Amino acid sequence: MFNKKNPLTLALLAAGLTLGLIACSDDDNTSQTTEPPVVTPPPLTSPFPEGAIMVEAGDNLTTRIQEALINAQSGAVIVLPKGRFEIDATLLFDGDVDGDGSYASNVTVMGYGRDETILDFANANAGDGIFVQNALNITIKDLSVYEAKNNGIKLKNTNGIILRNVSAVWEGELDQGNGAYGLYPVECENILIEDSYVRGSADAGIYVGQSEYIVVRRNIAKENVAGIEVENSRFADVYDNEAMGNTGGILVFDLPIGNHKYGSSVRVFNNKVYDNNTHNFANASANPAGVHIVPPGTGVIILSTNDVEVFNNQISNHDTLAVTVSSFFIAEPDVSAFAASYAQPGQAIEDGWRATPRNIYIHDNQISGFATKPNGYLIEDIIKAYIYSHGRFPGILYDGLGELLANNGTGAYLGFGELPFNPDGSENVCASNNGDVSIGQLYGNSNTDVSIPDVMYEAKQQQLLQCSLVSLPVHTVTFGEQIFGCGVDDDTEGCDGGVLVGGGGTIGEGEGGLEGDGDLSLCSAQGSGVNWDALTGANCSSLAQYRLFADASMPAAMPNSGGIPYKLNTPLFTDYASKYRYVFVPEGKQANYSSNEAFDFPVGTVLVKTFALPADTATRGVDNETLIETRLLIHRESGWTALPYVWNAEQTDATLAKAGAIQGKSVVHKGQTLNFDYVVPSMNQCKQCHQFKADSASQAVFMPIGPKARHLNRDYPYQNGSANQLLHWQSAGILSGLPTLTSVDKVPAYVDGDEATLTQLSDSELMQTAKGYLDINCAHCHRPEGNASNTGLKLEYQRSYDEDNGFSHGTCKSPVAYGGGTLGYDVVPGNPAESIMHFRMQSNEPGDRMPEIGRSLSHDEGVALISEWIKRLPAANCSN
Secondary structure, eight states: OOTTOOOHHHHHHHHHHHHHHHHHTTTOOOOOOOOOOOOOOOOOOOOOOOTTTTTOTTTTTHHHHHHHHOOOOOOOOEEHHHHEOOOOOOOEEEEETTOSSSEEEEEEESSSTTTTEEOOTOSSSSSEEEEEEOOOEEEEEEEEEEEEEEEEEEESSSSEEEEEEEEEOOOOOOOSSSOOOEEEEEEEEEEEEESSSEESSHHHHHHHHOOOEEEEEOOOESSSSSSEESSSSSEEESOOOEEEEEEEEEEEOOOOOOSOOOOEEEEEEEEEEEOOOOOOOOOOOOOOOSSSSSSSSEEEEESSSSEEEEEEEEEEEEEEEEEEEOOOOHHSSHHHHHHHHHSSSSHHHTOOSSSOOOOEEESSSSSEESSSOOOOOHHHHHHHHHHHSSSSSOSEEEEOHHHHHOOOOOOOOHOOOOOOOOSSHHHHOESSSSSSSEEEEOOOOOOOOOOSSOEEEEEESSSSSSOOOOOOOEEEEETTEEEOOOTTSOTTTTTTTTEEOOOOOOSOOOOBOOOOBBOGGGGOOOOSSSHHHHHHHBBSSSSGOOOSSSSSTTTTTTTEEEEEEEEOOOOSSSSEEEEEEEOOOOOOEEEESSSSSSOOOOOTTTTEEEEEESSBBBBBBGGEEEEEEEEEEEEEEEEEEEEEEOOOSSSSEEOOOOOOEEEEEEEEETTEEEEEEEEEOOHHHHHHHEEESTTTTOOOOOOOOSHHHHHSSSEEEEETTTEEEHHHHHHHTTTTTTOOGGSSSOOOOOTGGGGGGGEEEEEEHHHHHHHHHHHHTTTTTTTTTTTTGGOOOOOOTTTTTTGTTTTTBBBTTOSOOOOTTTTOSBBTOOOGBBHHHHHHHHHTTTTTSSSSSSSOOOOHHHHHHHHHHHSSSOOOOOOO
């Protein structure tokens, strides 16, 4: 080939040689040199905005990222480094870290690209990868989260979310040990998820739950149990995505959560949904509507929700079903169990949930390759009925059972709240113009015996589901001054000219964020008493600078300026550490009494809690313990602020650790040496537990947990004699409004060692003791106002177990998201081993344990208490 030159190439070579000879001629015997021109390269332009916070690679990367997130103010851009990095804790951003109710806004967390910045959480001592709460207009882009124990990127109580060009990935085999959700906004508003990738989730790759104003577009969901799931959410557009290789492609569910958040108005269109035939690798629990019920080989599933439009999708190559529309009665066919679980006072039906789907419109889809190998344990009998009756399984299947029960009056008679469908057809389930797809309907309206389904089938649609409905409006996302949506900021076909539905949302306000560390000059002020000015005006680097104790190296004795020690009847467990608590109230000020909540402390109040670890729990006392951390809750004008301080090795001082710390520790307990990682929470993690949101219209605020009347109602051995703590606070002038002591609730004391006498407690005594333990350890999150409000588990001490037959306490209650291994109910009376609550309390695995933060070891004595409680609960028949 070398001797076959192009003639043009030869000519150019010849010309070049001639020019070269001319240049080398010596006509004037003058040597001429031509200086090459000076070329100034164009200035390198950073892909990041000026002033961006650049987090460089190197040691202590997790801590440095945490500090950047904690210190971020409105408008901040945080850039994570290029490379793949092991991260050892959840990266938590709280837009209201200072607790003033004003949220940080327009914060961006980004990397160099989802293949360039990879955060690996495989060895993290935490469940979530990235967790955002209490923010306005947060953007996360150009990065990936790998191997999170629980959720890849989770967001809660946030208004304005952009997840752009991000990934959540679990590599390797598809296994139930993988994390639950990849991209996971819950209880949020105005959510845009675009151009992202999820793979390997053991629940849903992209999940949007209990939220509104949602756009999910141009994403790839591959090899998850559920590719994309919209659950209990309103005003959502899901379009231009690819869902392939999952168990089920796209799910639209409405589940009986019991927190007033139910779904409607969801459009699924212009998606490619194909080859979703992967085995179901979710935890096989007894939860009637967990994703473990999804039949492998299903394209689109619509379960017990209203107002869904599925159109212009390519749905192909599914072993079982292209599209199915089902009432919850298929997931929970036992009417008695359904009534017991959802139709009692205080349960989901009274809360507004309904089991029957209405106004479902499936039209103009390209459907091919379906029902070639139908399978799925939930629908085995349905498959058999169709094969027996028709020799085939349909491509589109509607159960029709909920509609039948609504129209014949049974749904109302049994207390299920199901009214007849509108006679004008506006609530029908309709399918039209979907090509040569077969149609099935399990029950018709003329059925008189629900034990015998009708098993209707049309190989080519003629009458079944043959109707049309009014199309739903375009749903949009409002993000600051920008509006995103189909045909609004893109040119997607079929969206122009539609009616737009969107809104600014109700979550969050202000331009908040931690405004630096205050006036640090206050920290150096000299004096002998408490440095009140510094406490209310600065985040001092050293605990000693606040002068809370006469001996700064001994935070368990000799408080200054009237500081008062206190104890709780049942303490919150933290890895067998001892705790030394003090309250400091400015002179002349008082806390206002509250019967159920933490007291209303005046501005300037400081709650101090020091954690010390004994070498052996049999020999406690500060002289036998190592100081680990001291946490301050300071009530400032802006609200409550949490400051964690970590003690040095010399035990002389503690230093502010905004990002927390992880320390390897060991303790001997009952003769056994326990080695573990002790986790000092970051400022953001403190807020995770202390968050209180009075109702959906209120902003989340920071609240203390322990100083409630029922926990303080006990004696304390003061220097001048033992006295009731509440009476002592009253006589010291720091508490007003205390009623007669006999009218104040008192949580029964439960401390390590009491487990030996549990069998001696009466059922009533055991109930109160267990409720007290759950109240202090769990109820700060598991209550309607807490951070786990979306779970429906409500564990406040004052809530009667009998008000709903224990359902709020978990009895026969299916979890909203967590499967608990193979378990299906939070609490199964008489059977601790089958109860998720018991399992999670016993587990030390980051993705399983409860509480999620605050401990690395399980509390054996607490587990024993809850085990005995569950054994002796009133009998209940949880359906399996």
